Amino acid sequence: MSSILVEFHNGVAKIIFNRPEAFNSFNREMALRLQETLDKCTVDTNVRAIILTGNGKAFCAGQDLKEVTSPELNPGFRKILEEHYNPIIERIRTIEKPIIAAVNGVAAGAGANIALACDIVVAAEHASFIQAFSKIGLVPDSAGTFFLPRLIGFQKASALMLLGDKVNAKQAESLGMLYKVFNSDTFEEDYMKLATQLSKMPTKALGLTKRLLNNSMTNTVTEQLALESELQIEAAESEDYAEGVTAFVEKRKPIFKGK
Template sequence: MTSEKTILLTIADGVATITLNRPDRLNSFTAAMHAELREALAEVQDDKTVRCVLLTGAGRGFCAGQDLSDRAVAPGTQGPDLGVSIETNYNPLVRSLRALPMPVICAVNGVAAGAGANLALACDIVLAARSASFIQAFCKIGLLPDSGGTWTLPRLVGHARAMGLAMLGDKLSAEQAEAWGMIWKAVDDDKLAGEALALARHLATQPTKGLGFIKQALNASSTNDLDAQLDLERDLQREAGHTEDYREGVAAFVGKRAPQFQGR
């Protein structure tokens, strides 16, 4: 008897939908789940029909972070080396999401806690159900935010709010997260799945390489100085100008018709 897959992947209409699938554990991560997610992302990377990724969770939560009952991280007579778990699983996951040359949408359908919150924030556009919440729960068990949280949070909400979220571990509602600029939008619960999929399908019809360049440039701007960023814009714009989608976009504009982008 085979166990149920903890990661579900479907590809249709240019959209790769990745669903975290441990609903009975609020989609909390185990080492096995990380391995399945790596396989899914590798498949997405290799599939030339994929032009947008949609990440969400099954059941009533998005992701509660690390499953603390997983033997790889559970404290015993000797403290576990959590750095190994981060280096093996979480850091490559965040790097993979940010490096994908296409938009990654996250639909947060419930609680996003710990690494689950920071996994969502590693995506390019985050939508959340109004009943959803974000919790930097690490401080409750003597840890610090990982999965890029200490880098992402202050850039999204500022130093003071990031410090408060990290040190207090308070629940932040989806609507407050939107007001603070931490996510793109909070939507009614019954509309989240439909709106997220519609957005993903829209982005899958747009100039994919150009969107990938936007993602690359904005991500780099967090650490580049102005001169380095100007040089990067020049180099990426040069590449964008050689794409078929740029030629199609200009031709459509001049011809006063809707463009038909192919992602090339």
């Protein structure tokens, strides 16, 4: 059975981590297949929103430690980072379509940080997050040290990474780590509703907004203002903008095509 499953629902690509027997931890095959799947979603114009979620009890438990402790299978940490996790994070941030992390259970290590790199993070009530690296003598990777301090502040991020404390979904929401917590019983229905809403929005504008947010991490105010001007002009030339304005004037709901 494939380690990555994909379902398509009316403009939404639902990508499912599918190693439930290993709490959806990453091995090389799964990491490379996820990259391939994200690449396909990038070029597929029918895909206008993407969901990452897990099959079974976990969202993703990070790296499969059985792989790294196996003399035959261990690719080595340099290859794991440079060929697995770093390209995954780069894809998540550069795909100009909204990506939702639907955290259905534990998100640990790289699994937690892959979730935090997504545009919108939602979680089931029973889900949890843990920066598990310090528990085994490693440092956080997968851009955790980039995103987590920006989401919740330096002091909280430092404590969570050094101590390796588990944070439940409600705590994560109050810290600012995620957007919203949904009832566990209706979780799939709720995150699919959110993804469907995004898939019907002006995809071009959402993608440009994502680019602005990426650059805001390092730009000066002057640089950001210049980029806003450039991308606003680009957005104003889109079909979706024309449709949005026409619909407003005609007092009807716009029908965006993502162009």
